[in-house]
Amino acid sequence: MITSTPVGEWTWELTTDGGEIRPTRAAQTAMAVWNELAERKLVVPGGKAIVRVCNRNDPRDVRVDASGLVMGTDPLAPGSALAQAVAQAEALDGDFIVFVRLECPGLWLEPGFTYRAEKLFAIHLEIWGGNLLVVALETFADVWLTMDTRDREQPEVYAANAPRLAAALRGISTLLGSAPTPGDENRHAAPSVTGFKDPRSEGFAYDDSWGTFEGLSRANLLDSRIPQSEDDYEQITEGSVRYFTIQRDGRTLGFVWASIDDTAAGYVPRTAAGDEAFDAGAAWLLGLREAHGRGLSPLAALDWLAMGPARPEIGVIVEETPQEAPSLDELEELSGRY
Structure with a gap:
């Protein structure tokens, strides 16, 4: 890891x-x-x-x-x-x-x-x-x-x-x-x-x-890059999640996700990508914040981000349809392992 x-x-x-x-x-x-x-x-x-x-x-x-x-x-x-x-x-x-x-x-x-x-x-x-x-x-x-x-x-x-x-x-x-x-x-x-x-x-x-502390450490690094706000989705879920892979220049930076039960959404940085993963993640979290402000549910927010104009500087969504992971922990495992 x-x-x-x-x-x-x-x-x-x-x-x-x-x-x-x-x-x-x-x-x-x-x-x-x-x-x-x-x-x-x-x-x-x-x-x-x-x-x-x-x-x-x-x-x-x-x-x-x-x-x-x-x-x-x-x-x-x-x-x-x-x-x-x-x-x-x-x-x-x-x-x-x-x-x-x-x-x-x-x-x-x-x-x-x-x-x-x-x-x-x-x-x-x-x-x-x-x-x-x-x-x-x-x-x-x-x-x-x-x-x-x-x-x-x-x-x-x-x-x-x-x-x-x-x-x-x-x-x-x-x-x-x-x-x-x-x-x-x-x-x-x-x-x-x-x-x-x-x-x-x-x-x-x-x-x-890693499972106990890394999620909190990465969340702190992401939060330090964006203004504080209460206009955010919950970022913890015990259930399965849908996600899109974010890449720039062919390198995976992280994953933007929403819970299947439509209660939470967030971004998981691929730690091996370094600061770029966190810098890009801050922009994707701000996108989720905007969707929350528009009154969209987490799953609707994920679709809204996918349909938005491409912003290569923060990475692009590479799949046409979202992938699924049995749990947020499994997605975080993927983001921290490679």
Whole structure:
């Protein structure tokens, strides 16, 4: 399953007794970590970067705030968006905290198939006091676990992916000169120095953590993109649903749905599509809100959206007639698995 919050995290700390750790070194270190992941075909070119610099004594005093920086094949090439943001940070003098974050598309393997997620890993670096560089690696998938985050054993998926992550962690540790500190156990899994502890013996902190928490996490991400309103349909149902697939440029972004009992409607983002799934989903939710304001029932709203003018920028409905799923949970499973 692909998640919107990290399944696990590992950190390394680099200190210096002489000289100052500058933003350029942080960015170069981030790319060196990226290369270790790329060598194992865990990440692929693309993704987005963030550079942020704030006053250490007053975090509200932000001097550089560059987000959504598109990373090309050479992210630090002269004149690139990331290089320009790093240069801005490099020009500052003072007691600052520097953040550099790379959100990386990557590939995971299942028997006979290779799948892509637009944010499989994130590489996050922070400079504190000019002499401490903290490097963190986050992953947003459970394919490194013997059991997925819905409590199902996955021996073939684990065998195909866990050794690649373990090799990457070893490579990064050699690069940075120390072993990683695994993050704390979270709602999904318990990281270890080589990957993750085996939930078959250790147990999960929560049963079906993906089913329990991911729906709420994704709803919060969608809601943060649209104004608050009470003019919405119920977005929870226990029964079966009808849905349309939303695609843009041949990629599935999510599914707009209505319950068969005509009591609820909503949008389920395909998490592997990354921010695009949530940005498009916000527009589809606003469409449902408009239908609600017109007095349409959920099923009528689904038909109304299908008959409306095409808006390629938010994705298009690809089926002529709606599909059916036995439950909203099954549709969410589809949206989070691939």
